[in-house]
Amino acid sequence: MINKVKVSVLMAVYDTHFVYVKRAIDSVLKQDFQDFELIIIDDGSCFEKSEAILGYVAKHENKIAYIRHSNRGQAQSINRGVLNSSGDFITVIDGDDEYKPHHLSSCLQEINNFDLIASTVDAVVETEDDYFVIDRHDHENLIHIDDCILFGTLFGRRSVFTNFKFKDGYAADADFYHNAERVFRVNKVNLRTYIYYRNMPNSISASLKNSYAKNMA
Numbered sequence: 001m002i003n004k005v006k007v008s009v010l011m012a013v014y015d016t017h018f019v020y021v022k023r024a025i026d027s028v029l030k031q032d033f034q035d036f037e038l039i040i041i042d043d044g045s046c047f048e049k050s051e052a053i054l055g056y057v058a059k060h061e062n063k064i065a066y067i068r069h070s071n072r073g074q075a076q077s078i079n080r081g082v083l084n085s086s087g088d089f090i091t092v093i094d095g096d097d098e099y100k101p102h103h104l105s106s107c108l109q110e111i112n113n114f115d116l117i118a119s120t121v122d123a124v125v126e127t128e129d130d131y132f133v134i135d136r137h138d139h140e141n142l143i144h145i146d147d148c149i150l151f152g153t154l155f156g157r158r159s160v161f162t163n164f165k166f167k168d169g170y171a172a173d174a175d176f177y178h179n180a181e182r183v184f185r186v187n188k189v190n191l192r193t194y195i196y197y198r199n200m201p202n203s204i205s206a207s208l209k210n211s212y213a214k215n216m217a
Helices: 018-029 047-060 074-083 103-110 158-163 172-180 204-216
Strands: 007-013 036-042 064-068 089-092 116-119 122-124 132-134 142-144 155-157 186-189 194-197
Touching (some): 036 074
Parallel strands (some): 116 186
């Protein structure tokens, strides 16, 4: 029998350095709201990185589940996490980001009159340019991250995540949010309880932005 929880936290990882994954895991474990499960979906990481994650998960089996499959991308990994979750609410954390200790409790307070929320972030950057990412509608333009919908800040009722799936491609998070708003009550809130590390050079947004910069040079 599946143990029901209030919140299911989904984390997709692919060859993310264990130091960052551990930081993300620990930030979830240290939440001031503890009725949650953390489901890690390993998207085909190399054996060494998978082994390190699995070894750490084994120490916290009462809170964490681990799933592994061949490389399919973040969207498909999160979709699989939804299928294996039990929470009344579902949310996401990237393997190289972290939550502030009151993130889940803050999201639960904000969701009262809505079905799905996204929030602003506390961004860790190296330069002011890191506050800007490629516009999903026009890859030749940049927009501020405060104007974006980010995977890790999505928090919603189970029904939202079972009615809509994430699609492959850039800005899958924004597409999910805007598809959901046609049917559900959605809201963008100003929390900044999600720590978003924009100084990660191998992220999808960073790679696209670097490509954009080269083309404009």
